[in-house]
Amino acid sequence: MSQPARLQPLIPRRPPIETTLFDFFKVGPGPSSSHTIGPMKAGNDFLERCRALPDATLARAAAIHILLLGSLSATGRGHGTDTAVLAGLLGTAPEHCQPGMLSALAAHPEARHGLRLRQWEISLSLADITFGPVLHDAPFSNTLRLALVDAQGQPLLEMEYYSVGGGFLQWKGWTPPEHGHPVHPYGTMRELHEQLDRTGLTLHELILENETAITGMPRPRIFAQLEDIMDAMYDSVRRGLSASGRLPGKPGVWRKAGGLLERAKNQPYLVDRFLGKLNAYAFAVAEENAAGGVIVTAPTCGAAGVMPALLYAMRQDLNIGERALREGLLASAAVGFLAKHNAGIAGAEVGCQGEVGVASSMGAAMLAHARGNTARVVENAAEVALEHHLGLTCDPVGGYVQVPCIERNAVGAIKAYNAALLATCEEAHQHLVTLDAAIRAMGETGREMSVKFKETGEGGLAVSIVEC
Numbered sequence: 078m079s080q081p082a083r084l085q086p087l088i089p090r091r092p093p094i095e096t097t098l099f100d101f102f103k104v105g106p107g108p109s110s111s112h113t114i115g116p117m118k119a120g121n122d123f124l125e126r127c128r129a130l131p132d133a134t135l136a137r138a139a140a141i142h143i144l145l146l147g148s149l150s151a152t153g154r155g156h157g158t159d160t161a162v163l164a165g166l167l168g169t170a171p172e173h174c175q176p177g178m179l180s181a182l183a184a185h186p187e188a189r190h191g192l193r194l195r196q197w198e199i200s201l202s203l204a205d206i207t208f209g210p211v212l213h214d215a216p217f218s219n220t221l222r223l224a225l226v227d228a229q230g231q232p233l234l235e236m237e238y239y240s241v242g243g244g245f246l247q248w249k250g251w252t253p254p255e256h257g258h259p260v261h262p263y264g265t266m267r268e269l270h271e272q273l274d275r276t277g278l279t280l281h282e283l284i285l286e287n288e289t290a291i292t293g294m295p296r297p298r299i300f301a302q303l304e305d306i307m308d309a310m311y312d313s314v315r316r317g318l319s320a321s322g323r324l325p326g327k328p329g330v331w332r333k334a335g336g337l338l339e340r341a342k343n344q345p346y347l348v349d350r351f352l353g354k355l356n357a358y359a360f361a362v363a364e365e366n367a368a369g370g371v372i373v374t375a376p377t378c379g380a381a382g383v384m385p386a387l388l389y390a391m392r393q394d395l396n397i398g399e400r401a402l403r404e405g406l407l408a409s410a411a412v413g414f415l416a417k418h419n420a421g422i423a424g425a426e427v428g429c430q431g432e433v434g435v436a437s438s439m440g441a442a443m444l445a446h447a448r449g450n451t452a453r454v455v456e457n458a459a460e461v462a463l464e465h466h467l468g469l470t471c472d473p474v475g476g477y478v479q480v481p482c483i484e485r486n487a488v489g490a491i492k493a494y495n496a497a498l499l500a501t502c503e504e505a506h507q508h509l510v511t512l513d514a515a516i517r518a519m520g521e522t523g524r525e526m527s528v529k530f531k532e533t534g535e536g537g538l539a540v541s542i543v544e545c
């Protein structure tokens with residue numbers, strides 16, 4: 078009997094993927110990679126640029142004007158964008174942000190902070206930050222403008238930054254930094270399969286070889302950094318499980334992770350115990366993220382609960398060894414790279430299908446790969462998880478990354494588990510839809526999606542729930 082043709086999308090050839098592992102998996106403060114990590118990096122970058130100005134210019138500096146636009150203006154208060162930019166300007170990089178630092182800044186909005194520019198100092202407060210119009214006419218929805226001005230308000234240095242999702246930052250006139258090129262170039266899953274067939278490498282080996290070629294990092298350094306990423310993920314699960322009380326913000330959402338875990342342990346059936354724990358792990362990280370705690374973007378802050386929940390469960394409950402976990406994480410990165418390259422991973426760009434949907438797809442790939450499945454099965458697992466998130470909107474209630482985000486992370490983790498199960502139990506060649514097709518559908522759906530459903534808090538659940 079002839080085998081059914083796989084449903085391949087018509088994708089014009091694009092430049093190969095050059096995203097690196099540690100651009101993608103970033104440790105930083107929640108609750109939103111676009112709204113916290115990206116803006117914090119912008120503040121930090123602007124600080125460095127100011128410090129590089131000549132003495133004659135710095136001597137005239139009197140103030141810094143900060144204008145948040147688009148979705149940063151619409152939901153920036155709930156997401157803590159103002160505190161993130163301020164922390165960046167005060168010299169904090171996301172990877173060095175201590176848990177609680179942003180909430181400490183938010184607790185004193187009128188407090189003035191001295192910003193050192195070599196021997197000069199100017200003062201800055203949260204109250205100086207302007208939430209501008211919710212216009213979407215800039216090249217990217219998450220836009221912020223920073224200006225160093227003199228006493229007359231004349232600009233000495235102006236920058237327009239774009240927080241393009243997953244904590245990635247660009248600016249007006251940005252060009253990609255110089256780096257090496259992948260030794261096994263691919264821009265789609267189909268091309269990735271071609272490279273795997275040509276080289277005979279496993280998926281995780283290929284990702285490693287490309288990483289070294291692009292960054293110049295030797296393998297032991299990559300492994301050490303991957304371990305740091307995994308440790309940061311495990312820490313975020315543990316911190317979330319032991320925290321209690323209400324999350325910050327008007328909705329007054331209770332932290333549930335610890336209670337969910339206790340009740341999961343007492344379930345009479347094994348399957349309920351496992352799935353209940355997976356829920357609790359995902360809640361733990363998503364709640365940490367909502368509280369502004371330190372998490373890992375995977376692919377974003379809003380969706381940061383899915384991957385650690387699976388990783389923690391694979392280690393604690395499924396007894397999968399460290400090496401297989403690391404290899405699974407590398408395989409998951411390939412899925413995240415493909416989604417970012419061909420569609421998008423920011424809620425403001427494509428809705429939540431690009432955040433929790435992609436996280437779930439990555440998680441399914443990680444589990445399937447760690448259990449020793451072929452690249453075809455890994456692709457199918459990723460495809461199933463993504464396909465059943467297509468069309469998912471981004472509609473955070475009150476602009477806080479809490480409702481529906483926290484539960485959505487748990488549901489995304491469970492869907493990832495089921496997608497990996499489905500893919501490993503079916504005949505791989507009978508699976509019709511390709512990952513490329515699902516990613517393409519996500520991109521198209523995201524582009525057609527009304528801006529109301531893309532992280533502006535102006536549609537969906539965000540307006541269906543009475544004032545909270």
Ligand code: SF4
Pocket residue numbers: 379380423424428429430432433470471472473478479481482485532
């Ligand atoms: S709804 Fe999804 S995309 Fe939107 S903020 Fe929440 S987790 Fe992020």
